[in-house]
Amino acid sequence: MKVFKFGGASVKDAEGVKNLARVLQITEVKDVVVVVSAMGKMTNALEQVVHDYFNDLSAFKESKQHFISFHHSILNNLFATTSHPVYEAVNNLAIELSKFLDNNKSKDHAFVYDQVVSYGELTSTTILSHYLSEIGVNNTLLDVRNFIVTNDTYREAMVDWDVTQQRIVSKVSEKGITITQGFLGAEGKHNFTTTLGREGSDYTAAIFAYCLNAESVTIWKDVPGVLNADPRHFAQTTLLNQISYREAIELAFYGASVIHPKTLQPLQRKEIPLYVKSFMNPLDQGTCVGKGVTLDPMVSCFILKKNQVLISLSSLDFNFMMEHHIGDVFKWLHTYKMKVELIQNSAISFSVCVDNKYNTLEPLLAKLRSAFKVSWNENVTLYTIRHASPKQVKAILKDKTLLVKQESRGTVQLVVKE
Ligand code: ADP
Ligand code: ASP
Ligand code: MG
Numbered sequence: 001m002k003v004f005k006f007g008g009a010s011v012k013d014a015e016g017v018k019n020l021a022r023v024l025q026i027t028e029v030k031d032v033v034v035v036v037s038a039m040g041k042m043t044n045a046l047e048q049v050v051h052d053y054f055n056d057l058s059a060f061k062e063s064k065q066h067f068i069s070f071h072h073s074i075l076n077n078l079f080a081t082t083s084h085p086v087y088e089a090v091n092n093l094a095i096e097l098s099k100f101l102d103n104n105k106s107k108d109h110a111f112v113y114d115q116v117v118s119y120g121e122l123t124s125t126t127i128l129s130h131y132l133s134e135i136g137v138n139n140t141l142l143d144v145r146n147f148i149v150t151n152d153t154y155r156e157a158m159v160d161w162d163v164t165q166q167r168i169v170s171k172v173s174e175k176g177i178t179i180t181q182g183f184l185g186a187e188g189k190h191n192f193t194t195t196l197g198r199e200g201s202d203y204t205a206a207i208f209a210y211c212l213n214a215e216s217v218t219i220w221k222d223v224p225g226v227l228n229a230d231p232r233h234f235a236q237t238t239l240l241n242q243i244s245y246r247e248a249i250e251l252a253f254y255g256a257s258v259i260h261p262k263t264l265q266p267l268q269r270k271e272i273p274l275y276v277k278s279f280m281n282p283l284d285q286g287t288c289v290g291k292g293v294t295l296d297p298m299v300s301c302f303i304l305k306k307n308q309v310l311i312s313l314s315s316l317d318f319n320f321m322m323e324h325h326i327g328d329v330f331k332w333l334h335t336y337k338m339k340v341e342l343i344q345n346s347a348i349s350f351s352v353c354v355d356n357k358y359n360t361l362e363p364l365l366a367k368l369r370s371a372f373k374v375s376w377n378e379n380v381t382l383y384t385i386r387h388a389s390p391k392q393v394k395a396i397l398k399d400k401t402l403l404v405k406q407e408s409r410g411t412v413q414l415v416v417k418e
Pocket of ligand 2: 043
């Protein structure tokens with residue numbers, strides 16, 4: 001059996017849903033678990049709902065309505081009559097969401113976030129399953145929350161592999177077409193919904209593939225495969241035909257957003273190949289991540305992360321930055337959920353480039369100021385280049401101010417102000 005993953009871009013409208021069915025037909029796949037994300041930008045739309053729920057009740061009704069109307073217009077384009085049972089199924093999900101928000105007493109933002117944001121995937125898979133049935137493609141819709149068990153770290157939940165594997169192996173059929181949600185899980189005690197981190201549907205696909213010993217995983221994308229740079233930021237890109245697991249892990253770790261970083265380790269452990277292919281041209285080769293050559297063709301790869309923060313610390317009394325100081329820094333970075341992208345230290349200073357994903361810069365800076373002299377730059381860009389030549393590094397630095405450069409085997413990282 002195989003695992004397919006369709007991201008938000010592949011199901012951003014009714015045409016996307018029809019195209020997904022076309023991909024299943026063209027690839028002639030019979031036994032497959034199909035992992036699906038929320039449609040288009042619906043996860044962002046639900047993040048807005050959560051934001052308004054906590055901060056701006058006057059806008060809240062409208063943001064919730066946007067989510068509902070978006071799916072209704074897709075339904076109207078997919079089904080001939082509003083008496084089709086899919087309308088009731090989708091309405092019921094919207095009612096469930098409203099009930100949760102009406103009754104909720106929790107002030108825990110991350111908990112509420114996961115309960116709300118999950119409706120993106122719950123709705124997309126309900127629509128897809130009904131649509132496939134409607135056109136005569138038999139399928140089973142599974143609620144992934146009955147299978148993927150996690151801890152209660154809402155928004156970044158960690159998978160309990162033993163329980164998850166046991167549930168998937170005993171209850172998920174390897175035959176036929178199974179549709180399920182990416183990104184979601186449930187914590188083991190009360191079954192509250194959790195999420196695996198933004199863009200986590202790739203990881204869901206890897207979890208199913210690992211547990212079911214799948215023949216392969218295919219991630220269907222709006223690009224021909226993994227390119228050596230993000231085409232949104234680089235005019236010239238090259239398609240990578242083959243990438244080793246090791247190299248792909250490095251690329252994903254440094255932020256090549258085409259593959260979620262947690263996806264590769266479970267696949268590598270069982271040597272399950274990962275294909276990244278175009279949902280518009282499903283029979284094209286795309287990229288294969290697997291055992292074998294590091295990169296084919298052997299080219300430099302560029303990863304760009306915007307809106308980073310560079311924080312520089314030095315000791316208040318010109319003392320050396322010793323382990324216990326650095327230990328405190330890491331403890332606080334962890335407390336404020338800062339994603340560390342790069343660190344550099346010297347005798348009396350310590351610099352760290354972080355992604356302020358959860359808007360916690362202010363409280364972190366306050367904490368750091370209690371122990372260090374602190375300076376920082378917001379809105380810096382981090383370039384990571386794998387297998388770079390000096391000429392390429394020079395070209396990137398043109399017209400930019402270099403703040404930090406770090407070089408290790410195979411990787412150059414540049415923190416710059418554009
Ligand atoms: P999904 O719908 O599967 O979540 P995303 O929109 O998250 O898809 O990811 C696809 C996008 O990733 C592409 O449109 C492309 O702009 C971007 N991207 C970033 N880095 C790369 C890369 N190295 N190769 C291909 N695409 C990349
Ligand atoms: N829908 C989630 C997100 O947009 C998960 C995913 O698409 O992988 O982050
Ligand atoms: Mg995505």
